[in-house]
Amino acid sequence: MSEKIPVTVLTGYLGAGKTTLLNRILSEDHGHKFAVIVNEFGEIGIDNDLIVGADEEVFEMNNGCICCTVRGDLIRIIEGLMRRKGKFDAIIVETTGLADPAPVAQTFFVDQDVQDQARLDAVVTVADAKWLSDRLRDAPEAKNQIAFADVIILNKMDLVSPEELREVEARIRAINPYAKLHKTSRCAVPLDAVLGRNAFDLDRILEIEPSFLEVDDHDHHGHDHGHDHAHHDHGLKHYHDEEMQSFAFQIDGEVDPARFMPWINLIVQREGPSILRSKGILAFKDEDKRFVFQGVHMILDGDLQRQWRPDEKRVSKIVFIGRNLKEDDLRSGFMACAANPAS
Amino acid sequence: MQPEFDDVYDTSLVGSVSQFNAGAQVVAAGFLADKPVLALADGNILFVESSQRIAAHPDGAILLAHIDDQRVVTGGDDSRVVATRPDGSTIEIGNEKGRWIDALTVRSDGAIAWSAGKHVRARDSRGAVKTHEAPTSVRGLGFLPKGYRLAMSHYNGVSLWFPNTEGTPDVLKWQGSHLDLTISPDGLFCITSMQENALHGWRISDKKDMRMTGYPGKTRSFSFSHDGQWLATSGADACVVWPFQTKDGPMGKPPRECGVRPFKVSQVAFHPEAPVIAIGYEDGWILLCRLADGAELLVRAGLAEGKELSPRNRPSVSALAWDKTGHRLLFGLETGEAGILTLG
Numbered sequence: 087m088s089e090k091i092p093v094t095v096l097t098g099y100l101g102a103g104k105t106t107l108l109n110r111i112l113s114e115d116h117g118h119k120f121a122v123i124v125n126e127f128g129e130i131g132i133d134n135d136l137i138v139g140a141d142e143e144v145f146e147m148n149n150g151c152i153c154c155t156v157r158g159d160l161i162r163i164i165e166g167l168m169r170r171k172g173k174f175d176a177i178i179v180e181t182t183g184l185a186d187p188a189p190v191a192q193t194f195f196v197d198q199d200v201q202d203q204a205r206l207d208a209v210v211t212v213a214d215a216k217w218l219s220d221r222l223r224d225a226p227e228a229k230n231q232i233a234f235a236d237v238i239i240l241n242k243m244d245l246v247s248p249e250e251l252r253e254v255e256a257r258i259r260a261i262n263p264y265a266k267l268h269k270t271s272r273c274a275v276p277l278d279a280v281l282g283r284n285a286f287d288l289d290r291i292l293e294i295e296p297s298f299l300e301v302d303d304h305d306h307h308g309h310d311h312g313h314d315h316a317h318h319d320h321g322l323k324h325y326h327d328e329e330m331q332s333f334a335f336q337i338d339g340e341v342d343p344a345r346f347m348p349w350i351n352l353i354v355q356r357e358g359p360s361i362l363r364s365k366g367i368l369a370f371k372d373e374d375k376r377f378v379f380q381g382v383h384m385i386l387d388g389d390l391q392r393q394w395r396p397d398e399k400r401v402s403k404i405v406f407i408g409r410n411l412k413e414d415d416l417r418s419g420f421m422a423c424a425a426n427p428a429s
Numbered sequence: 430m431q432p433e434f435d436d437v438y439d440t441s442l443v444g445s446v447s448q449f450n451a452g453a454q455v456v457a458a459g460f461l462a463d464k465p466v467l468a469l470a471d472g473n474i475l476f477v478e479s480s481q482r483i484a485a486h487p488d489g490a491i492l493l494a495h496i497d498d499q500r501v502v503t504g505g506d507d508s509r510v511v512a513t514r515p516d517g518s519t520i521e522i523g524n525e526k527g528r529w530i531d532a533l534t535v536r537s538d539g540a541i542a543w544s545a546g547k548h549v550r551a552r553d554s555r556g557a558v559k560t561h562e563a564p565t566s567v568r569g570l571g572f573l574p575k576g577y578r579l580a581m582s583h584y585n586g587v588s589l590w591f592p593n594t595e596g597t598p599d600v601l602k603w604q605g606s607h608l609d610l611t612i613s614p615d616g617l618f619c620i621t622s623m624q625e626n627a628l629h630g631w632r633i634s635d636k637k638d639m640r641m642t643g644y645p646g647k648t649r650s651f652s653f654s655h656d657g658q659w660l661a662t663s664g665a666d667a668c669v670v671w672p673f674q675t676k677d678g679p680m681g682k683p684p685r686e687c688g689v690r691p692f693k694v695s696q697v698a699f700h701p702e703a704p705v706i707a708i709g710y711e712d713g714w715i716l717l718c719r720l721a722d723g724a725e726l727l728v729r730a731g732l733a734e735g736k737e738l739s740p741r742n743r744p745s746v747s748a749l750a751w752d753k754t755g756h757r758l759l760f761g762l763e764t765g766e767a768g769i770l771t772l773g
Binding site: 143171 | 454456470490491492506527528529531546565566568584604605606623624625646647739740741742
């Protein structure tokens with residue numbers, strides 16, 4: 087019996103350090119055997135039998151969903167890799183610097199054969215501490231990659247001053263406050279920061295809280311959670327990105343599934359092209375399990391998860407990250423799903 | 430109490446099957462100079478009777494294989510196209526330098542065509558190779574029976590290319606991603622499987638479209654009957670058989686279904702002389718079905734009835750092939766299990 091193969095998607099704007107991170111992952115003594123799907127051969131300095139060249143062929147699904155694009159080459163490559171079952175236990179997909187991560191992610195939800203064999207583990211974005219702020223202004227691709235990420239490696243921090251670092255961090259948080267952020271130089275992050283994240287596993291969605299400074303493995307080795315609250319006063323600037331935002335809405339109580347399900351489906355159908363990621367943990371009326379969902383553009387994946395614990399407050403929370411989202415519409419629509427609107 | 434599955438089927442053939450383990454996932458089965466051979470995912474060609482293994486792709490996996498009386502042609506993730514002859518000798522036919530071989534087809538006159546990404550090569554029986562660049566990556570290839578003409582499936586349609594002429598290929602258009610491809614034996618129809626769990630067909634003469642939908646999974650195995658009147662397909666929990674008796678093909682006609690079981694059909698192979706289909710399933714079962722009355726004969730029992738396995742661990746039948754006269758049926762599974770049925 088074998089488990090589905092985890093797939094890590096590595097994105098990042100040109101020159102951010104994707105190849106450095108990839109070489110680092112491959113050269114470390116970790117006991118894993120990776121199949122690596124790359125766009126350009128020759129940059130990887132490590133001998134690996136299973137380096138596969140990809141074409142980044144993105145195509146639309148014929149299902150009437152305009153933003154439902156997938157990577158056709160990835161479907162073919164994963165099918166072919168299964169001829170080498172047992173020769174690798176994880177897949178890394180490196181995208182080009184200008185790539186949109188969405189078609190890669192959607193491939194793992196849309197294609198049944200891929201879904202049978204592999205599971206998306208996380209989207210990891212490498213960002214250049216020195217140049218990211220500029221790229222967020224002039225490169226929509228860079229903004230997409232930050233907005234889409236589960237893990238952000240803020241690289242080359244040795245090339246910037248502490249003020250500049252705080253500045254770029256604030257820019258990132260204005261777009262995506264939920265990703266795990268690691269500040270490093272030369273992509274020196276522990277492997278478990280990048281691999282085995284289970285970011286798309288509904289069972290692992292435990293909470294939806296901004297992860298400000300929760301991870302700060304450069305300055306505070308060995309520090310754990312608990313001391314983090316002080317960091318909120320650490321001088322992190324609050325920026326607002328004009329184009330890309332994240333919104334979180336909470337109902338301090340239960341949601342009526344008969345109202346919520348049609349609403350969320352309508353929202354992703356209508357606003358799907360502008361919603362990059364969505365996530366939610368909901369307390370449904372008369373249901374003792376948590377309902378958890380996550381989405382990529384128009385594709386939603388949701389299920390009842392574990393039981394609410396007696397000491398847990400039954401609250402319902404959803405998060406959207408996207409481009410030019412209509413905050414008021416989303417809020418009023420969600421609030422109208424409350425099981426008891428008076429509460 | 431539910432009857433055991435093998436009580437339901439006529440098991441009179443089971444005793445005529447000899448099973449063995451091929452040692453690796455079976456990619457294709459066939460008869461080379463009348464001898465049963467298997468192409469294996471680990472890069473080897475297995476001559477079943479002598480147990481001889483030929484390392485056609487020593488450092489690679491075999492992705493695709495075509496086996497006929499003259500040779501085994503394989504395409505690998507080592508970028509190579511290799512022909513293996515009945516005496517076990519191999520010859521490299523093509524090398525795409527760093528790219529996987531994505532599609533492969535052969536013709537009885539010795540012509541071979543393959544693709545790697547957008548690059549398509551056609552090699553005629555004398556060894557002359559012509560190259561064409563398709564608009565997007567090519568997933569399926571098939572020679573038309575008349576003339577030296579190659580059909581290639583890609584995103585948004587199929588191109589029909591004459592390798593020996595300079596002209597631009599004729600295009601059969603249909604939006605979407607086209608995967609495998611087959612041509613009817615009379616050369617009238619071109620049929621592709623699609624990303625969206627459907628088949629698409631064209632009558633080549635007037636490019637008239639036909640859609641064949643309703644599959645729960647992708648169709649990855651096609652087989653025309655010996656008279657070209659029926660097309661058997663995989664991808665549903667029955668073998669779906671489309672009628673091609675008239676000039677309109679299956680347009681406006683419902684398909685037949687045979688061999689309904691609780692698991693999806695993964696491989697189909699029409700008998701070379703009779704209206705009988707060998708059907709392999711994702712749970713390792715193999716049946717013979719007679720098209721006329723749907724009668725079923727058991728060839729191989731796979732997973733016990735009611736047993737569920739995750740798709741990744743299912744013992745799918747991955748290769749089925751009859752010999753020329755239809756007396757022997759060779760089969761192989763993703764697990765490396767294999768066998769041969771010999772009819773009296």
